[in-house]
Amino acid sequence: IAISYGSADPSRGALLGLAYSLGLGIPFLLLAWxxxxxxxxxxxxxxxxxxxxxxxGGLLILLGLLMVTGVWGMLMSALQGVFPYVDLPL
Incomplete structure (x- = not known):
């Protein structure tokens, strides 16, 4: 939803919201059924x-260490070079 925030396109925001809601709700519906x-x-x-x-927990610790050391930022910068046309929401 944050992706569509700056685009001022309500239909895109609605579509992204629907996809998010379905992705969040379908696993719970399957378990309930x-x-x-x-x-x-x-x-x-x-x-x-x-x-x-x-x-x-180990992955969270690893991610925290990567962020503290600055390696995470370098990885994200490198990935942004691979995908130059993707606008990051945050």
């Missing part, structure tokens, strides 16, 4: 929650 593959996936996540938490 009880599709077997969704419930198996959530059971897998429950069984491995400790490993998932450790990996997520």
């Amino acid at each position: 009880g599709f077997s593959w969704a419930t198996r996936a959530s059971a897998f996540l429950r069984r491995h929650i400790r490993v998932i938490n450790l990996i997520g």
Whole structure:
């Protein structure tokens, strides 16, 4: 939604808002409807929650270290050179 903020195009903002809402809501709807593959996936996540938490925490620490050292900014600058026509929202 922040991508469409500066463009002054309400239809683009509505489309991005719809895509965001669907992407956020569909996994919850699948779990609520009880599709077997969704419930198996959530059971897998429950069984491995400790490993998932450790990996997520490690990635957050790594990202924090990259930001503190300035490496994250260099990576983002390099990526902006690869994708020169993408306006970053922030």
